[in-house]
Amino acid sequence: MSSSKIITHVLERIKSKEFRGPTRVTQAALKALNEASQASDCRSPRQFLEEQVSFGDLLVKTRPTAILLANGVRLVTEATKKGVDRGLDVLGLQDLVSKTVDSFLAQIHESVEQIGEIGARRIRSGDTVLCYGHSTSVLSIIAKAQEQGKNVKVIVSEARPELEGRSMAKEFLRLNVPTTMIIDSAVLYFMKDVDRVLTGADAVTANGAVINKIGTSTIAAIAHYSRVNVFVAASIHKFSPETMFGELVEIEELDPSLIIPAREMSEFKGMHIRNPAFDVTPPEHVDLVITERGVIPPQGAIMVLRQRENVSLGTGFPSS
Amino acid sequence: MHSTGIPREAKQIAEDIRDMKIRGAGELARAAVRALMIACERSHAKNTRDFLDDLRIAARALLETRPTAVSLPNGIRYVMHRVNQASRTTQGIEQLRSVGIKAAEEFIANSNTAIERIGEIGARRIKDGDVLLTHCNSSAAISVIKTAWQMGKRIHVYATETRPRFQGRITAGILLEAGIPVTMIVDSAARYFMKDIDKVIVGADAVSANGAVVNKIGTSMIALAAKESNVRMFVAAETYKFSPETMIGEVVAIEERSTDEVISTAELRKLPNVEVKNPSFDVTPAEYIDLIITEKGITPPQGAILVLQEVMGAIAPEELEEYKTFTLAEVD
Numbered sequence: 001m002s003s004s005k006i007i008t009h010v011l012e013r014i015k016s017k018e019f020r021g022p023t024r025v026t027q028a029a030l031k032a033l034n035e036a037s038q039a040s041d042c043r044s045p046r047q048f049l050e051e052q053v054s055f056g057d058l059l060v061k062t063r064p065t066a067i068l069l070a071n072g073v074r075l076v077t078e079a080t081k082k083g084v085d086r087g088l089d090v091l092g093l094q095d096l097v098s099k100t101v102d103s104f105l106a107q108i109h110e111s112v113e114q115i116g117e118i119g120a121r122r123i124r125s126g127d128t129v130l131c132y133g134h135s136t137s138v139l140s141i142i143a144k145a146q147e148q149g150k151n152v153k154v155i156v157s158e159a160r161p162e163l164e165g166r167s168m169a170k171e172f173l174r175l176n177v178p179t180t181m182i183i184d185s186a187v188l189y190f191m192k193d194v195d196r197v198l199t200g201a202d203a204v205t206a207n208g209a210v211i212n213k214i215g216t217s218t219i220a221a222i223a224h225y226s227r228v229n230v231f232v233a234a235s236i237h238k239f240s241p242e243t244m245f246g247e248l249v250e251i252e253e254l255d256p257s258l259i260i261p262a263r264e265m266s267e268f269k270g271m272h273i274r275n276p277a278f279d280v281t282p283p284e285h286v287d288l289v290i291t292e293r294g295v296i297p298p299q300g301a302i303m304v305l306r307q308r309e310n311v312s313l314g315t316g317f318p319s320s
Numbered sequence: 321m322h323s324t325g326i327p328r329e330a331k332q333i334a335e336d337i338r339d340m341k342i343r344g345a346g347e348l349a350r351a352a353v354r355a356l357m358i359a360c361e362r363s364h365a366k367n368t369r370d371f372l373d374d375l376r377i378a379a380r381a382l383l384e385t386r387p388t389a390v391s392l393p394n395g396i397r398y399v400m401h402r403v404n405q406a407s408r409t410t411q412g413i414e415q416l417r418s419v420g421i422k423a424a425e426e427f428i429a430n431s432n433t434a435i436e437r438i439g440e441i442g443a444r445r446i447k448d449g450d451v452l453l454t455h456c457n458s459s460a461a462i463s464v465i466k467t468a469w470q471m472g473k474r475i476h477v478y479a480t481e482t483r484p485r486f487q488g489r490i491t492a493g494i495l496l497e498a499g500i501p502v503t504m505i506v507d508s509a510a511r512y513f514m515k516d517i518d519k520v521i522v523g524a525d526a527v528s529a530n531g532a533v534v535n536k537i538g539t540s541m542i543a544l545a546a547k548e549s550n551v552r553m554f555v556a557a558e559t560y561k562f563s564p565e566t567m568i569g570e571v572v573a574i575e576e577r578s579t580d581e582v583i584s585t586a587e588l589r590k591l592p593n594v595e596v597k598n599p600s601f602d603v604t605p606a607e608y609i610d611l612i613i614t615e616k617g618i619t620p621p622q623g624a625i626l627v628l629q630e631v632m633g634a635i636a637p638e639e640l641e642e643y644k645t646f647t648l649a650e651v652d
Contacts, residue, residue, distance in 0.1 A: 158582065160483060160506040166583065169594050179594045183483040183582055184508040185538025189602045215508025218541060221548060259481060259504055260489070268489070271496055272503040279512045 003036040007055050014062045020134040020167050022066035022202050022238070023112065027105060029059045030072050034101040037094055045084045048093050053077050064250040065211060065278050067203040067240045068108075076100050104237075111235040111292035116140030119198075119233055119290040125150035127195040130187070130223075132157050133213035134164040135200025137233035139171050141290070142198075146175060155180045155194060157187055159213055161258035161275065184215050188222045197223045201234035201289075205243040206305060208283030208298030210234070211251070214276055220285035229287040236291050236304050244305055252277045326378050327362040330355040337392075338385040343652055344459070345525070346435065349391035349560055350428050352382045356399050357424035360417050368407050371416055375403060389651045390526040390572075394560040394632070395431075399423045401633050427560075434558040434615035439463030442521070442556055442613040448473040450518040453510065453546075455480045456536035457487040457652065458523020460556035462494055464613065465521065469500050476500075478517065480507045482536060484581035484598060487652070507538050511545035520546045524557035524612070526648055528566035529628065531606030531621025533557075534574070534648060537599055543608035555621070556613045559631045562624055575600045575649040600650050 001009070010032035019025045036055055042048040056073040063069050079100040083093045119141035123129065127145075131138050131154050145152050154177055158165035165181060172179045182190055197219060203211040210216070210232050220230045240249055256273035257265075265271075283298035296304065326334075333355040336342050342351045359378035365371035379396050402423040406416055442464030446452070450468075452475055454461050468475055477495055479502055482488035492502045505513060520542060526534040533539070533555050546553045563572055579588065579596035588594060606621035619627055 157508075158483075160481070160508065166587070166591075169591050173591055173593045177593060179591070181582065181591075181594050181596045183537070183598070184506070185483055185536075185541060186597070186599060186602070188541045188544065189537060189599055190597070214506065214512060218508050218511040218545060221511060222541060222544060225544060259506060268492055268496060268502075268504075270501070271492055272501070274503055274505050274509070274513070276509060276512055279509070 001039065003039045003041070003051065003055070006032055006036040006039060007058060011058060011062060017162070020164060021136055021200060022063065022068045023108060023136040023235075025063055025066060026069045026072050027108065029062075029069055030076070030101050030105060033059065033073065033076060034098055037097040040090070040094070042090060045088060045090055045093055048090050049077070049080050049084050052080055052097070063252070065202045065252050067249065068235065068238045071237045071241075072104050072108075075104055108235065108237065111237070112136050112140045114292035115233050115235065115290050116144040118292075118295060119231065120144035120148055120150075122231060122288075122290070122295070123150055123152060123196065125152075128153045128155060128193055129196045129198050130155045130157070130191075130194045130219070131168060132165075132197070132199045132216055132219055133159055134167055135233060137200050137235070137290075138198050139168070139175070141233060142172070142177060143175050146177065153178045153180070155182060155190060157182055157184045157215070157219070159215060160184055161254065164213065184218075187219050188226075191222055191226045191228060194223070194226075194228050197228055197230045199230075199232055201232050201238050202278055203249045204232075204234050204239045204289065204298070204301050205249060206240070206302050207243075208286065208289075208301045210281040210283075210286055210289070210298065211249050211278050212281065214279045217279040217281040217285070220281045224285045230281075230285060231288055231290055232281075232286050232298070233290045236293060236308055239301055239305050239308070241305055241308075244302070251279070326381055327358050330358045330362075330378050331381065333358075334381045334385055337382065337388075345389040345391040345561065345651055346431050346459070346558065348389055348651055349395035350431050352392045353395040353399060353424045353427045355382055356396060357421055360403075360420035360424065363413075363417065365413060368411055368413065368416065371413055372403070372407060375400065375420065388649055390563045390648065391558070391560045394562070394564070395427055397564065397632060397635065398427045398560075401635055405633070430615065431558065431560065435459050435463045437615035438556050438558065438613050439467035441615075441618060442554065443467035443471055443473070445554065445611075445613070445618075446473055446475060446519065449475070451476045451478065451516055453478045453480070453513070453517045453520045453542070454491060455488070455507075455510075455522050455539055455542055456482045457490040458556065460558060460613070461521045461523045462491060464554070464556050465495060465500065466498050469498060476503070478503050478505055478513055480505055480510055480538070480542070482538065483507055484577075487536070507541075510542045511548070514545045514549040514551055517546070517549070517551050520551060520553045522553075522555055524555050524561050525601055526572050527555070527557055527562045527612065527621070527624050528572060529563070529625050530566070531609065531612075531624045533604045533606075533609055533612075533621065534572050534601050535604065537602045540602045540604040540608070543604045547608050552610045553608060554611055554613060555609050559614045559616055559627055562628045562631070564628050564632055564635055572648050574602075577650070601648060
C-alpha cells in the first residue's frame with residue numbers, strides 16, 4: 001500500500017471511532033505513520049521530512065485535544081528533522097523513524113502498566129469507584145487492583161453523546177468487575193455511594209487543569225462538593241507544552257447528529273446544537289494525577305513539563 | 321352504614337388516571353377534583369357521616385390509582401379539608417355539598433390559570449438579552465420563557481436533552497415554534513456552558529416543607545454548577561406541587577423506572593456484570609434555589625411552608641396521613 005493510502009486508511013478508522021480513548025488512537029496513528037514512512041517513495045531527505053510532517057498534521061487534526069497524539073507525532077517529526085540536519089539519507093531516516101516510534105509506543109505501553117500499579121495502591125478493598133470516559137489507564141488501575149485481590153465495584157456513567165460508559169462496561173465484563181450503569185444526570189444522586197472518582201485525561205495543562213470527556217468537570221465538581229477524591233490517570237506524555245506559553249488546548253466539537261439524528265432535525269428547524277467533546281476540570285477539583293513517574297498534585301504538572309526531555313519550546317503543533 | 325358507592329363517572333376518571341389516559345400534574349389534579357365534585361353532587365347520603373364516607377370512598381379510589389404526582393392528593397386534600405372543616409360547624413347535607421362543589425370549582429379554576437399566572441410573574445424577572453438554561457419539559461418553566469419572549473425580551477435558551485427519555489426535545493420543539501432561539505446540549509455539558517448562562521429556570525415535581533425541590537434527575541447537578549458560577553436558579557411551580565406530608569416528616573419516595581430507558585434489554589444481556597439504576601428524580605437543596613415562582617407569587621424556597629399553610633389551610637397531621645402521595649412518579 002502506498003504511504004498516503006496507509007494514512008488515509010487509519011484516518012478513516014480513527015474517524016469511525018474504532019479506537020476508544022487517546023491512547024488507542026495514538027498507538028494506531030503512530031503505527032500508521034511508521035508504516036507510511038517505511039513505504040515512502042520519496043527520493044530526498046527533505047521530501048521525506050515534508051511528507052512526514054504533512055501526514056503528521058493530518059493525524060493530529062483528527063484529535064486536536066489528544067495531546068498524547070500531538071506529542072507522539074512531534075517526537076517523530078523532530079527526530080526526522082534532526083536526522084535530516086545530521087545528513088542521513090532516506091533509508092537512515094526510515095530506520096530512525098522506526099526506532100523512534102517503537103520506543104514511544106513502548107513508553108506508552110509501559111506507562112499504562114506503571115500507572116496501573118501506582119494507581120491500584122490508591123484503591124482500597126471494597127471501594128466503589130466511579131469511572132468516567134474511556135481510559136486505558138483507568139482499566140489498568142482497576143485490573144491491577146483486582147489482581148491485588150481487592151474487591152472493587154465500579155459505577156459507570158453512560159457519557160452521552162458517545163456512550164463510552166458502555167464500552168467501559170464491556171471492558172469491565174472482561175475483567176469480571178461488578179458494574180452499575182447510570183445516566184450522566186444521576187451522578188450526584190449516587191455520589192454518596194462512591195469512594196473514588198477515577199478518570200483518564202486527554203490533556204493536562206501547565207496550571208494543572210485536566211481536559212477530558214465532556215461531563216468530567218461536572219463530576220469532579222460534584223465529587224469535590226461531596227468530599228470524594230478525584231484521581232486522574234495520565235501519562236506525562238499527555239501534558240501539553242503549548243499551554244506553558246499561553247496556548248489554549250482546542251476543544252473539538254463533535255458531529256451534532258450525535259445529539260439529534262440527522263433525519264429528525266427537520267422537527268427542530270433553526271435549533272443550534274453545541275456538542276463539545278471535552279471540558280476543562282480546574283486543578284482545585286483534582287486531588288491527584290497518577291503518572292508513570294508517580295503521583296503528583298495537578299499543580300505538579302509544570303514540573304513534569306519542564307523536566308520532560310522531549311519538550312520542544314518551538315512553534316508547537318501542528319506545524320502549519 | 322349507607323353509602324352510595326362511587327358514582328360511575330367518578331370511577332371512570334379513576335380508571336383513566338390509572339391507565340395513564342390523563343397526563344400531566346395539573347390535568348391529574350383537576351381530573352381527581354372533578355371526580356370528587358361528582359361524588360359530592362351524586363351523594364344520596366341522609367346524614368353528615370354518610371356524606372363524608374361517600375367522599376372518602378371516592379378519594380381513596382382516586383389516591384390508590386398508582387404512584388403519582390403530588391398535585392393529585394393536593395387537589396383531593398383541598399376539597400376534603402374544606403368539607404371536613406364545614407362538617408364541624410354544620411349538619412346540613414346541602415350546605416356540605418355546596419362547600420365541596422365550591423372548593424372543587426375553586427381548585428379547578430385556579431389550576432387552569434396557574435400556568436399563565438406563573439408565566440406573567442416569572443417573566444418580569446427575565447431581562448432583555450438573558451441567556452437561559454432549562455432542563456426537562458416543564459409547562460411552568462416554558463410559560464415563564466414564552467411570556468418573557470412575548471413581552472419583547474430577546475432571550476436565548478439552552479435546553480438540555482434530558483436523558484433518559486430526551487424530554488428536552490419536547491421543550492425545544494415548543495420554544496422553537498414560538499420563534500425562540502434554542503441551543504441543545506447534552507446534560508453533562510451544563511457546567512461547560514454555565515458561564516454563558518444568566519439564569520437557570522426549571523419546573524418542579526414536588527417542593528418539600530424545607531424548600532428542597534424534587535425534579536427530573538440531573539436538576540441538582542445543574543443547580544450545583546449554577547451555584548459554582550454564581551448564576552441565579554429559578555424554580556417555577558404551581559402551589560399544588562408543594563407537598564404537605566413533608567411537613568410531618570414524610571419523605572417523598574422516588575420512582576425507579578425501567579432500565580430499558582437507559583440501555584436496551586438486548587444490549588444489557590450482553591453485559592451480565594452490569595446492573596442498571598434509573599431513578600427519575602433528584603432533590604435540589606433549598607440553598608441552591610434563589611426563588612420559586614408560584615401562581616400566588618414569588619417565594620424563597622424557605623417560604624414553602626407558608627405557601628403550604630396559606631393554600632391548603634391548617635391541615636392536621638391526621639388529615640395528611642389520610643391522603644398520602646405514596647411514591648412520586650413521572651406523569652407525562
